[in-house]
Amino acid sequence: MDWRRFGFIALIIIVLFGVVVLVGMQQRPPILIITSMLATTIAVATPLTLGALSGVYCERAGVVNIGIEGMMLAGAFFGWLAAIYMYHVFNFPVGVSITIGAFFAVLTGGLMALLLAVLSITYKVDQIIGGTVVNILAVGLTGFLNRQMFFGQSSVFGGAIPNSPGVLPTLHIPIREIFSPLCGASESCLQTVQAINRVFDQKPIAISAILLVFITHYVLFYTRWGLRTRAVGEHPKAADTVGIDVIKMRYANVFIGGLMAGLAGAYFTIESVPSFEPLLTNGRGFISLAAMIFGNWTPIGSWAAALVFGASQALQINLQLFRELIPPQWAFLRQSYVVGLAPYILTMIILTGVIGRTTPPAADGVPYEK
Amino acid sequence: MQSETQSGSPTQGFWKSALDALLIPFLAILTAVILGGIIIALVRGNPFLAYYGLIQGSFGSTRALSETAVWATPYIFAGLAVALAFKGGLFNIGAEGQLALGATFSALIGYALPGWLGYDIPAIIHLPLAVIVGMAMGAFWAAIPGFLKAYTGGHEVINTIMMNYIALNTISFLLNGPMKDRDPNNVIARTPLIADSARMPTIFEGLRIHWGFILALLVAYLVWWMLNKTTLGFEIRTVGANPDAAKYAGINVKRTIILTMALSGMLAGLAGTIEVTGLNYRHELGFSIGYGFDAIAIALLGKSHPLGVVLASILFAAMRNGATRMQFLTQMPVDLISMLQALILLFVAADAIIRYIYRIKAKGERVVLTRGWGG
Numbered sequence: 001m002d003w004r005r006f007g008f009i010a011l012i013i014i015v016l017f018g019v020v021v022l023v024g025m026q027q028r029p030p031i032l033i034i035t036s037m038l039a040t041t042i043a044v045a046t047p048l049t050l051g052a053l054s055g056v057y058c059e060r061a062g063v064v065n066i067g068i069e070g071m072m073l074a075g076a077f078f079g080w081l082a083a084i085y086m087y088h089v090f091n092f093p094v095g096v097s098i099t100i101g102a103f104f105a106v107l108t109g110g111l112m113a114l115l116l117a118v119l120s121i122t123y124k125v126d127q128i129i130g131g132t133v134v135n136i137l138a139v140g141l142t143g144f145l146n147r148q149m150f151f152g153q154s155s156v157f158g159g160a161i162p163n164s165p166g167v168l169p170t171l172h173i174p175i176r177e178i179f180s181p182l183c184g185a186s187e188s189c190l191q192t193v194q195a196i197n198r199v200f201d202q203k204p205i206a207i208s209a210i211l212l213v214f215i216t217h218y219v220l221f222y223t224r225w226g227l228r229t230r231a232v233g234e235h236p237k238a239a240d241t242v243g244i245d246v247i248k249m250r251y252a253n254v255f256i257g258g259l260m261a262g263l264a265g266a267y268f269t270i271e272s273v274p275s276f277e278p279l280l281t282n283g284r285g286f287i288s289l290a291a292m293i294f295g296n297w298t299p300i301g302s303w304a305a306a307l308v309f310g311a312s313q314a315l316q317i318n319l320q321l322f323r324e325l326i327p328p329q330w331a332f333l334r335q336s337y338v339v340g341l342a343p344y345i346l347t348m349i350i351l352t353g354v355i356g357r358t359t360p361p362a363a364d365g366v367p368y369e370k
Numbered sequence: 371m372q373s374e375t376q377s378g379s380p381t382q383g384f385w386k387s388a389l390d391a392l393l394i395p396f397l398a399i400l401t402a403v404i405l406g407g408i409i410i411a412l413v414r415g416n417p418f419l420a421y422y423g424l425i426q427g428s429f430g431s432t433r434a435l436s437e438t439a440v441w442a443t444p445y446i447f448a449g450l451a452v453a454l455a456f457k458g459g460l461f462n463i464g465a466e467g468q469l470a471l472g473a474t475f476s477a478l479i480g481y482a483l484p485g486w487l488g489y490d491i492p493a494i495i496h497l498p499l500a501v502i503v504g505m506a507m508g509a510f511w512a513a514i515p516g517f518l519k520a521y522t523g524g525h526e527v528i529n530t531i532m533m534n535y536i537a538l539n540t541i542s543f544l545l546n547g548p549m550k551d552r553d554p555n556n557v558i559a560r561t562p563l564i565a566d567s568a569r570m571p572t573i574f575e576g577l578r579i580h581w582g583f584i585l586a587l588l589v590a591y592l593v594w595w596m597l598n599k600t601t602l603g604f605e606i607r608t609v610g611a612n613p614d615a616a617k618y619a620g621i622n623v624k625r626t627i628i629l630t631m632a633l634s635g636m637l638a639g640l641a642g643t644i645e646v647t648g649l650n651y652r653h654e655l656g657f658s659i660g661y662g663f664d665a666i667a668i669a670l671l672g673k674s675h676p677l678g679v680v681l682a683s684i685l686f687a688a689m690r691n692g693a694t695r696m697q698f699l700t701q702m703p704v705d706l707i708s709m710l711q712a713l714i715l716l717f718v719a720a721d722a723i724i725r726y727i728y729r730i731k732a733k734g735e736r737v738v739l740t741r742g743w744g745g
Contacts, residue, residue, distance in 0.1 A: 118720075119716075119719065119720050123720045123722040123723065124722070128527060129670060130719065132667075132670075133715055133716050133719050133720075135663070136666075136667060136712040136715055137712035137715075139663070139708055140705065140708030140711065141709055141712070143703075143705035143709075144705040144706050144708065148413050151703070283535060286528075290528050290532065293525075293528060335543060337539045337540070337542050337543035338539075341535075341539050344533075344535045344539075345532075347532050348532050348533075351525065351528055351529060352518055
């Protein structure tokens with residue numbers, strides 16, 4: 001990850017935030033706008049970060065993963081289904097049901113990834129097609145089961161969607177408690193601390209996504225496992241010669257990647273909103289993939305790229321709040337569709353290589369034949 | 371193609387190769403149907419009644435046949451779009467956006483052109499114009515990722531997906547704003563109805579099957595002819611098989627990549643255009659969602675061969691069309707079809723599994739459809 005790219009990413013985020021601050025300044029102090037946007041950015045970036053990490057694990061080991069979207073979708077559905085089952089059928093308490101739901105989501109992601117692994121590693125199916133199969137299967141499976149379980153007359157829940165046990169709670173990080181005594185009697189200082197605290201009050205999956213970024217960075221670049229993974233993705237033949245089991249490493253990494261995508265799926269139904277609808281992930285798996293390429297196949301770079309997407313979403317949401325304040329010469333910003341185009345166009349610009357070329361692992365997408 | 375004619379008499383070679391080509395997809399469909407039946411039984415349905423309903427609903431009457439053809443029409447065009455790109459070594463996931471954009475602009479010409487000109491235009495000009503504009507929009511939209519692939523190496527998979535979102539956002543904007551149907555009763559994002567002169571006639575009185583279906587079959591033949599009998603087709607296939615070899619053979623690889631994408635997008639745009647001019651007479655937001663993915667499945671199932679694409683399209687269309695009858699008979703949700711299609715695709719893609727189950731020996735070279743990010 002080069003500094004030029006980081007600089008570019010930082011610049012984009014600053015510009016996106018700057019626009020909202022400029023527009024909303026008359027109504028709200030900038031610090032409040034910035035912290036609320038940061039909170040949104042981190043939340044929106046969570047599934048993208050996890051999806052991108054899923055891609056990093058798979059592709060560093062030499063398997064192109066275009067099935068992140070499907071793994072997310074399946075994870076979201078089965079996690080949600082498991083939570084409801086635990087809550088209504090087995091009468092577990094709320095907290096336990098949700099935790100088991102999250103666990104099932106992660107596991108489902110892993111299982112979908114195993115399908116990709118079997119197709120692309122064992123049967124040497126074209127990996128992009130293998131991923132497409134995962135995507136289409138996930139859409140079909142979740143659509144069918146969702147309808148069958150909840151809408152049929154003879155369904156388990158008698159044609160009604162039961163109440164979900166809810167979502168994961170927000171974890172409070174006691175920044176306010178620690179720093180507010182330092183403010184003394186200053187009202188604005190207290191407000192600032194309160195606002196900053198809001199950025200850090202995130203839900204468990206959002207926090208674990210950030211932790212996983214650094215864990216993945218460490219694992220990939222500072223452990224034997226990581227070295228072997230990268231060797232298998234760059235030059236499998238050489239890796240095989242020195243005694244690394246290429247097939248096993250690829251299977252393991254694709255499975256881990258699936259777990260990440262499953263956790264991203266859990267974000268949607270276990271952490272964000274406790275409901276499921278068909279095609280719920282709405283292309284965010286593909287955007288994760290773009291974030292991974294944007295971040296040049298590195299965990300930290302992918303995270304930074306995911307934050308750009310998060311920031312542009314935050315821009316979209318916040319501009320709607322300040323809709324009335326947008327000056328007439330900027331009227332196009334009132335159209336959420338127009339603002340919504342930003343991340344997609346940015347991705348395409350990144351891919352052109354203007355901001356330095358991206359280099360995929362050398363053996364990415366190539367099945368290994370002895 | 372060359373190897374068939376060399377072995378044995380040409381006609382025998384053709385039939386034998388056709389049989390070989392059809393064997394795996396047939397067994398894949400069979401396996402998926404059996405697995406689907408097991409799934410239906412597992413959710414306490416009657417698989418035989420379900421499949422009976424599916425067949426009755428898709429082929430059981432004149433009306434059913436007509437509806438299957440209506441469903442198949444956009445599938446054939448969009449499937450050909452993806453298949454053509456595959457032949458050129460490109461994966462066009464963007465058929466969805468190209469199709470929707472083609473439909474939108476063809477609708478625009480269809481409803482707005484008489485107003486702009488101030489007088490009615492004869493159908494002989496208006497209809498082709500609407501179709502051509504839709505095709506051109508599709509071609510333009512696909513040529514952008516083609517250009518980026520050729521000159522910057524930006525992978526077309528990501529770029530076509532991004533172009534999908536840009537297209538869908540743009541269309542949302544257009545259909546909610548400048549192009550929205552101004553009828554006071556209208557609350558949804560859709561264009562006004564197109565003028566009579568831009569509508570494609572139906573083939574039979576009282577049935578919805580229109581000339582678009584015949585056009586689709588014709589275009590399928592044209593694509594086959596273009597790929598196999600023209601220099602351009604040869605260049606596309608060579609670039610698809612081995613871009614380096616193509617370069618050394620003096621083929622302009624960059625130009626061919628852009629052209630392949632443009633032609634692919636043109637076919638996708640045609641799919642959208644035909645839906646507007648032949649069936650719906652307007653474009654509605656969200657109407658075309660999922661066509662892009664279905665098209666990929668169809669191209670894969672048809673092994674990227676135009677005839678295979680036509681057959682796969684009819685199969686998919688029959689499933690979609692028969693699903694309603696199946697649901698009526700067995701209360702199985704329509705979404706079952708998506709799962710069946712995914713299973714079919716799974717077994718077609720992983721033909722090694724099918725070969726293993728039915729103990730069929732692999733023959734010939736593996737066809738490389740796409741490559742990794744490196745291009």
